[in-house]
Amino acid sequence: MDIGNTSSKLPLQPFRVLDLTRVRAGPTAVRQLADWGADVVKIEEPIDEGSETEMGGVRLGPDYQNLHRNKRSLTLNLKSPEGVRILKELAKSADVVVENYRPDVKTRLGINFEALSAVNPRLIYASISGFGQDGPYARRPGYDQIIQGMTGMMSVTGIPGHGLVRAGVAIADTTAGMYAAMGILMALLERERTGKGQWIQTSLLESLLSVMDFQCARWLVAGEVPKQAGNDHPTIIPTGNFNTRDGMICICVSGRVMWSRLCKTLRREEWLTDSRFETNKARSLHRDELNAELNEIFSGQTTKHWIALLNDAGLACGAVNNIQQAFEDEQVQHLGVRWAVDHPQIGEIGLVGQPYRTSLHRAELSRVAPMPGEHTTEILLSAGLTQAQILELKEANVI
Structure with missing residues (x-):
């Protein structure tokens, strides 16, 4: 794949996204937007030289390359007032902010929906959490495996008599990311009509219950508690x-x-x-x-x-x-699920491509996953800062 040489204007190219997410669910949501052309600015904490070297292996590893492609990286210390000020300045011209902080953290930092929509009423603000933005579990940390256990996913996975089993992929994270992306696109469509932004919320807990679909319906409609069926289908035999x-x-x-x-x-x-x-x-x-x-x-x-x-x-x-x-498999190869990429540091690698296309477009790779702060100067210069101001911010550990 010829990096940086897009064949056509992708549908989301007019939109800028500020990516405040970490781990998997949030980055999965943002990847959907990045692959279809959105200008994604990944905002992350400044790191010192030692940790940057240590993180190099992680950044060049399979998971990171697959999850964070098509983004630019800006390091920004959001624990500092100056860092928050810069974020709000960037938010003025952004279309979307995506975050997966615990609900209390973003409020304490002053980067919640209310704070950022005050500087840009057209902003779409998407929040992904473990358990939701409010309620008795709102402040709990939520991880994929914990959610698989709590939703009953493990209770229907595995061979009967051999104990409960987690799904072999991060199904709660991935599902929450996909639903968040769907919510963002819906909000962007509505903004065309109303001119107003809004707050999109989803969680790993409700997303996984939703994707369990017919298994949940067996309980909700028929009062039946589904059990493990192993590799057999629970209702279609053989x-x-x-x-x-x-x-x-x-x-x-x-x-x-x-x-x-x-x-x-x-x-x-x-x-x-x-x-x-x-x-x-x-x-x-x-x-x-x-x-x-x-x-x-x-x-x-x-x-x-x-x-x-x-x-x-x-x-x-x-x-x-x-x-x-x-x-x-010949059909997988025919569909182009593998994106072949000539990575400047790793060499020839493959990434998992987008699983859908339109009659006008196919998603594509414009850049490989960034190193920390790789585009900080570029982004801040385009936001109106001078080289001298950027140097001062770096010396103060704001970027």
Whole structure:
């Protein structure tokens, strides 16, 4: 990917975003805006020379490069009055501020919604927290794994009888970031009509409950407390992973028509009249017996054989891959999920691209993840400060 040479004007290029976020949920939200063209200024604490060297490995590592691409970095000490003054000056011309401080911290610093919207009434201010901006848990620190436990996510993840398991990705962080980005875009659209900014709020707690979706609905609508189902689907049978001669295959057989197709494709037409398997309810009661028979069948041929056979019959199936195998898949390569990047320090690397496109645009990389304060002088000069003023701020540890 040719860094810094965009092929077209991306939809969010008119907008400037001040990024006050840390860890994952906030940066995930901001990345959605940055990848689609927004001018993102990542604001972070000044660091001394020793810690800068120490952080170099982190900044050049996979997670940081993937999470913070397409941003510029400004170091700014928001614990100092002068730092807050500079932030407010930048906020005057910004469109969006995104933060994930605990609710009391931003108020104490004087950078909350009320303070910044006073200098720019058109400002969209987005807050991401662990538990919400108010309520009995508002001041608690919230981390992805804690939220997975509290929402019941762990209670429906894992193999029955083997204990509760966290999801293998930071699902609460990522979900909260995505919902925050959606809220920001909605607010920008409304501002076109009203001319007014607003405060967008979301939390890891409510975002993860939302993305759990049908599992939560089973309780809210039917009074049913969902349990672990392992690799089996809780309501659609058979669905799950099965051993093949050289790996593993996943199938999902939904409804009577698909079940009939599976039985005929596997030459097990007798299952259609077998009382144990005749209906989805019966298959649920006899899931272990059915899975054992399917494992015996699938283990007789290769994964490639079964994928071709089942797909030809119109049945949903796929290989169970590791991450390397996933990115080697021909469809993944065709879709361009991997952004190949020639990084000036690391060399050739790959980043995870945006998962959607429009008829006019594809998101792209304009710059790699910045080092701390890499663009401080550039940003402050454009804000009207002189070189002498910038030097004074650096000597006072404001930047």
